[in-house]
Amino acid sequence: MASIFTSKLNLALLVVAIGSLLAGVASYPLHHGALARQLWGIGVLPMLGILLYDTAGSLLQRKAGVDFLALLSILLALFLGEMLTASVISLMLASGRALEDYASSQAQREMSALLQHAPRFAHRFQDGEWRKIDIKEIAPGNRLLVRNGEVVPADGNLLTPAQLDESALTGEPLPIGRAAGEAIASGALNAGQPFELLATSSSEHSTFAGILRLMHSAQQQQSPSARLADRYALLFIPLTLFIALFAWLVSNDLNRVLAVLVVATPCPLILAVPVAIVSGMSSCAKRGVLVKSGAALERLAQANSLFFDKTGTLTGGHARLAVIQVSSGIKPDNVLWLAASLEQACNHVLAESIVTAARERAIALALPHSAEEAPGAGISGDIAGHRVAVGSYDFVSSQAIPAPWSPLFLQRLAYEGASGVFVSMDGVMVGALQLVDKLRLDTPRALRRLALAGLGHIVMLTGDRKDIAGTLGNQLGVSEVLAEQTPADKLTAIRRARESGIVVMVGDGVNDAPALAAADVGVAMGARGAAAAAEAADVVLLVDRLDRLVEALHMARRARRIAAQSVILGMGLSIAAMLAAATGNLTPIAGALLQEIIDVAAILNALRARRVVPGNGSHMTAQDAEQLSAEHRELESLLSEVSQLADRLPDLAGPQAVKELGALSQSLSEHLLPHEQQEDHELYPELARQLGGDDPMAAMSGTHREIFRITRLLDRMIGDLPADGPSPPAVQELQRLLYGLDAILHLHFAQEEELYHSLSAPT
Template sequence: MFYPNSDRLKSTLLLVAVLGLTLGLLFFAVDRSDAAKLAWQAGVVPVLAALIIEILRSLWRGEVGLDIVAALSMSAALLFGETLAASVVAVMYSGGTFLENFAERRARREMSALLSRVPRTATRHANGTLEDVALENIESGDLILIHQGAVVPADGDIESQHAILDKSALTGESMPVRLGHGEEAMSGSTNAGDAFDLRVRHRAADSTYAGIVRLVEAAQASKAPMARLADRYSMLFLGVTVAISTAAWWLTGDPIRAVAVLVVATPCPLILAVPVALVAGLSRAAHFGVLIKGAKPLEALSTISTLILDKTGTLTDGRPQIVSIETRNGMSEDQLLYFAASLEQASKHPMAQAIVTAARRKGLVLPVPETVAERAGEGVAGTISGREVAVGGVAYVSAAVGVKAAANAVMNAGTAVVALAVDNRIAGYLTMADALRSGTDELIAGLRRLGINRIVLATGDRRAVAETVTEGLGLDAVRADLTPDQKVLLVLTERKTGPVMMVGDGVNDAPALAAADIGVAMGARGAAASAEAADIVLLVDNLERLLPGIEIAKRSRRIALESVFAGIGMSIVGMVAAAFGYLTPVQGALLQELIDVAVILNALRALRIQPQTTQSQGAPKTSEELPSTGETG
């Protein structure tokens, strides 16, 4: 726009233009036409001067914009004595800029809400007391109290028995999430339940929420090529405007018709519609947990035809999970899980933590293990409620109980079996695997419906594991055993047939994310390097958020184009009408303002986009009763 980035200057120029128009109309009403013309001129000159300064700055940068048409219309109106028309154009143009700022502020509302919610202090446990400290003084390992209704200031683990968190500001999930002891809480969530203690994992400056805030700030400062759509067509539109106005003057000998054409051609629809629609799309996508780093990725996202997916942590959960339980000697599944999880509390192995998490999700109350002895990477032995328990690999448990343990579970590629013995008797087996995320079949189908016609898996894992995990998904290709540079080569190869989107979460995915037309990072648990290299960050650990993100991008771009071409079409019709003498300059100015309002309101429809692909979120599960811990057969 033609004003420097000063809200005060924009407001002042609008006020001057309105005051000039109002005073002129008052003078005109009391038959003081000379004074009226002077008042109208006084309201126009400051606006025109600011506009000319901005045009010169743009030309110095090598840019030719449609502000030239607005300057021509005001200058011609003043030159030929149509001071009232010039005053109306000045008011409408400065008012249009003011309206654009209002529209963009509304469009940015949800993203700005992230910034406004940044906490400044935290309540820390210290020597049996609580103290309020500045957020920058919170360190990893600190124990802090999260009050009811407070925003979690840093990533950490729940130290209390449970916590209820509202993630709606980050992910758009409407229902609060119940987290148990030891589970991770994402910074930026709001405590929707009772106060709880949190063990800090990372300093606040390195937390998920701080990273999100930095990404939001970068997104707000960006400008997309499509936002320069007006400039790309500026010379053509300028040529058409000059041609119609010149022809009207030449053929009729009436310069006022040329002035009327220029007034109607004032190009607010082109200048206002695109940024408003795209910024609204960015805001709407953020509401659904999809942070797009600017309007350029938003526009590119709408054209993607090929998708490359990483496996671990992206297509799969990235953490081992229990996929089946096999019991022996009269042990129930809940009892087996109870003993295994109680003992595994003493281990930091990923599979041990997965077993503990599964037990707590079922509501099992786990006692503290005694006389624990761990053999790193093999297993753990100890006492649970007076009973001797061993859990770990089949070979480790076999040696612990002195008998050969043999699981009936089929050892497929990518799976592992954890054996359990209680009182020197085999109690059963837990089959662990990094399983596909739930709803993956529906995700693939949804991507196909949205125009993604080629989907490829790219992983550094073994081919047998990759093929086993993706069996039945209907992917177009599976590429396994890839190094980071080979992933980049795959992206470059696929780009030969169309725009490519790459989705990943690890440090090894960062180069491929940067090489793709659109890189998407799993931001909830992914590496900072991948989030930094990506164009889009999914704020929640849910790959299904890609669907509303793509749909919002497509519909926002379509709304922007509709606004632009509808505005241009209505302006050209008005220009022709003015050329034939059906519109005076004043009427042309009023008509153009109606067009401006129409295209901006149409662009703001992007704020109300409701993706058809969103999934409802379920309520937290209720706890189950503790299983019997009596003797097993």
């Protein structure tokens, strides 16, 4: 992108070129031919100086120098005394440069939007009143007020509900409601009533400030790639000189040579490539993808290998509750209530995940008393009159009787590479929580789309054990899994892969920075990732969505394709014009005017790269998707009851088994089935109409039918059980149905979450 100085210089060149040409034309009829020639000659000098400077710079850098032909044409015109021709060539070049500035400024508007969006002040509660302060004065713990239409000045936790327009950060066009207690990032716009915020960072260290630094750094570094133009120039310049020599040999007329050089002035090479590349960068910026340079965009378009770090890139980067294990007679929500209530007083990294899980299920937490924390092990305290311990198995088992299921639960944690938090109440182990770093909802779809886009070699890098990494790799369908990787190992893998192609590396952590820097294209998850990774990367995903990389890949390829089309179009027309000039059918003046038309056509074609590649359509709002996800979270405790009752069924006394089976059947009828029926009868038909095609929701509806079948079978079997309990064969059949229902529900919920997430992606 042209700097302000360059833009002003190009505008001055255009003004001088127009002024001198018109002044000479005005003086010529007044029999001042000599004056006109002098005016035209003087007007050419500034452009001649610029061309000499640019050509010398290209030669020093050992580049092809696409300005060489333009310089040669002006020098030859001056040598032949064709001052008017030289003036028209100068005007042609100046107007081309001005047109490039205009196109670049139009293309960079999206790149600059965030910089203009930055807040400059905030309202802080101080000494019993709200005071307007400079944004630099914000500190963690400050209570801030954000009024309607103001930008959130710092990261923080909401003290009151808020309606936020996050389009500048995420591209989501509709305002999103956020509840009190939610963490929000700076940079969002208040689209509703004023709300209060408890700052968790200073403005300087906020999410938005980090994005602004990246944007500013990128704008300082950005210069449209000329590599593509240089490659074409290597062919075009010798061809032009050959045709000019041919014209001289067959006619011995330097005017023909001049005409050839005039129409060969490579403005499509000089202008079309940078405009297309900058436009491609602009279209990426519209989708929340910051590409720091034109060269990075070109390399991304040519990539054939893709490396992903696992944690924080393919996964969310933080622990999420996956399973609640309970002892006989204990409800899963009760275990979560005990753990989350006590964890409110804990600083452990998993405590926040447990408290968040309870809040997502709308569980009202109790206030902990007499809490005592053993750093790195666990915490104990009083909850509603009960003595509760929460933490590692060793910590909890030292204060309570271990549960019979605990050895198997520990083994499952080891197999799955998950974290476990055990819970005891009044000296008895009552349950445990399994927490895992879950896959991002958009990860499977993003990897499928990347493979379809031609990236055939997709590699997952992780420090996990080989068995755990292999399981996840098979689940995702990646080409290769490299487990137990240190930062040095990742660096070696990237360097080795570069020997056979252009490599893209995607990561988010500090330990990913060396690999990001070593790759041909480093891509950082910048919305929540480490600053070191973002600084080392060539591309930063400002939106916390992996599928935006797919869009960036398509837009990079499209920009490069349009750049090549523009060059080939311009060169083709120029070659035809050169042949006409070489045979004496085109004068230098007419050639200059024709070349101007060719330039405009090439520029207009290059500007097509500004258009954002359309996505799959936004078929539901982010709020609708979040509501459906919330409904799934409310049903998670019911899913836990299904699998755990199946586990305990053989050990239950007959009447107790009948009682618990009856309660489960009633819960399925009252909560699960209405949810699935509402989706099948109302949501799925609407999505099918929007998606189009021949019954696109057929597979999902088929899963509903299987859920309905199993629940009906369970209901009938449970209704027919004798009062003294099921027989051993009946227990086996009930277990089979319960395990089957548990498996299909987990699979179905995961499919729906991925579907709703993709349909709610802003376009």
